[in-house]
Amino acid sequence: MKxxxxxxxxxxxxxxxxxxxxxxxxxxxxELKVKAIKLASNENPLGPSPKAxxxxxxxxxxxNRYPDGSGYYLREKLAGRLGVSMDEIILxxxxxxxxxxxxxxxxxxxxxxxxxxxxxxxxxxxxxxxxAQLVRVPLKNSExxxxxxxxxxxxxxxxxxxxxxxxxxxxxxTATEFERFFPRVPExxxxxxxxxxxDYVQRPDYSRSLEYVRQGRNLLVLRTFSKxxxxxxxRIGYGIGRPELLGYLNRIRxxxxxxxxxxxxxxxxxxxxxxxRRSVESNNRGLKFLxxxxxxxxxxxxxxxTNFILVDVGxxxxxxxxxxxxEGVIVRPMAFMGFPTAIRVTVGTQEENETFLRAFEKVRxxxx
Ligand SMILES: *Cc1c(COP(=O)(O)O)cnc(C)c1O
Numbered sequence: 001m002k003x004x005x006x007x008x009x010x011x012x013x014x015x016x017x018x019x020x021x022x023x024x025x026x027x028x029x030x031e032l033k034v035k036a037i038k039l040a041s042n043e044n045p046l047g048p049s050p051k052a053x054x055x056x057x058x059x060x061x062x063x064n065r066y067p068d069g070s071g072y073y074l075r076e077k078l079a080g081r082l083g084v085s086m087d088e089i090i091l092x093x094x095x096x097x098x099x100x101x102x103x104x105x106x107x108x109x110x111x112x113x114x115x116x117x118x119x120x121x122x123x124x125x126x127x128x129x130x131x132a133q134l135v136r137v138p139l140k141n142s143e144x145x146x147x148x149x150x151x152x153x154x155x156x157x158x159x160x161x162x163x164x165x166x167x168x169x170x171x172x173x174t175a176t177e178f179e180r181f182f183p184r185v186p187e188x189x190x191x192x193x194x195x196x197x198x199d200y201v202q203r204p205d206y207s208r209s210l211e212y213v214r215q216g217r218n219l220l221v222l223r224t225f226s227k228x229x230x231x232x233x234x235r236i237g238y239g240i241g242r243p244e245l246l247g248y249l250n251r252i253r254x255x256x257x258x259x260x261x262x263x264x265x266x267x268x269x270x271x272x273x274x275x276x277r278r279s280v281e282s283n284n285r286g287l288k289f290l291x292x293x294x295x296x297x298x299x300x301x302x303x304x305x306t307n308f309i310l311v312d313v314g315x316x317x318x319x320x321x322x323x324x325x326x327e328g329v330i331v332r333p334m335a336f337m338g339f340p341t342a343i344r345v346t347v348g349t350q351e352e353n354e355t356f357l358r359a360f361e362k363v364r365x366x367x368x
């Protein structure tokens with residue numbers, strides 16, 4: 001019998017549902033003949049730092065050269081900032097590349113990957129693309145249930161993925177809660193602590209994750225330049241972990257995974273403290289403005305510590321997404337993340353937030 005294409009592919013790949021990205025804003029604008037704003041992907045509405053833009057322009061003429069595959073200067077700067085050594089930093093084409101790298105390095109088809117329900121889709125995809133068993137612990141009151149997650153660790157668990165704060169709920173666990181959880185994790189399980197929204201969190205009881213890295217635990221902390229630093233389009237993030245652990249990730253990391261432009265922009269963005277401060281302040285104001293606006297309308301939402309807000313529309317989220325789209329506001333319907341009656345709204349500029357609230361109030365009369 002002649003094999004067909006599908007016979008060549010492991011079933012754990014054919015079973016995967018592909019990630020469906022939204023259409024480009026320009027395409028939606030053309031289709032609906034509206035001017036659209038995008039509050040769908042938790043991007044920084046203020047744009048990249050002007051210093052990063054300068055660095056990008058400066059390095060563009062060298063685009064014929066391969067990047068420094070070790071990301072020397074960026075790792076050096078990050079190490080200095082974070083109080084770790086350079087060999088405790090690994091760069092990724094976005095932190096999502098590192099999520100996949102962890103799965104491909106540690107996990108086989110015989111293993112389990114443990115994480116939470118209602119969390120970042122990349123954890124689910126990463127587990128499934130290596131054919132592992134994916135175990136998801138239910139949320140408790142819309143938050144991670146660390147206690148139940150620790151009980152979910154079994155003989156075959158190799159990796160635990162935790163997002164703090166979590167996407168899409170916008171909730172966090174405290175450093176003390178993690179301190180209670182972490183000793184319950186066996187030494188031979190790798191914990192990935194994804195802190196993509198680190199810069200936005202204003203609470204003093206947030207995270208002491210790097211202390212555990214310095215203690216040499218099997219912990220990989222993930223951070224990114226895609227959110228507060230406004231460089232999502234350049235694809236650059238990093239992991240902080242002990243050298244031995246990173247050494248194994250580096251064996252299969254694609255040697256030129258982060259571009260020279262991205263490295264240069266990230267270096268400059270790190271120095272632009274003003275831009276980050278402006279971004280965070282604008283976000284805090286926006287978050288408060290959105291929360292107050294929604295509360296005034298009597299709409300349910302989960303209080304957020306991030307740059308987005310999960311809104312329970314009390315109706316089919318996909319339909320509300322469509323209605324808002326026709327008003328020129330693009331949000332993210334959350335059925336695919338397990339919240340069929342929710343939309344996730346990224347905090348925009350003041351003007352964008354006003355536009356969203358106005359559009360939401362308008363379309364709401366059609367579905368409540
Ligand atoms: C946005 C986000 C990231 C960052 O992804 P990049 O690949 O760095 O752009 C990582 N984890 C979570 C939970 C996120 O929401």
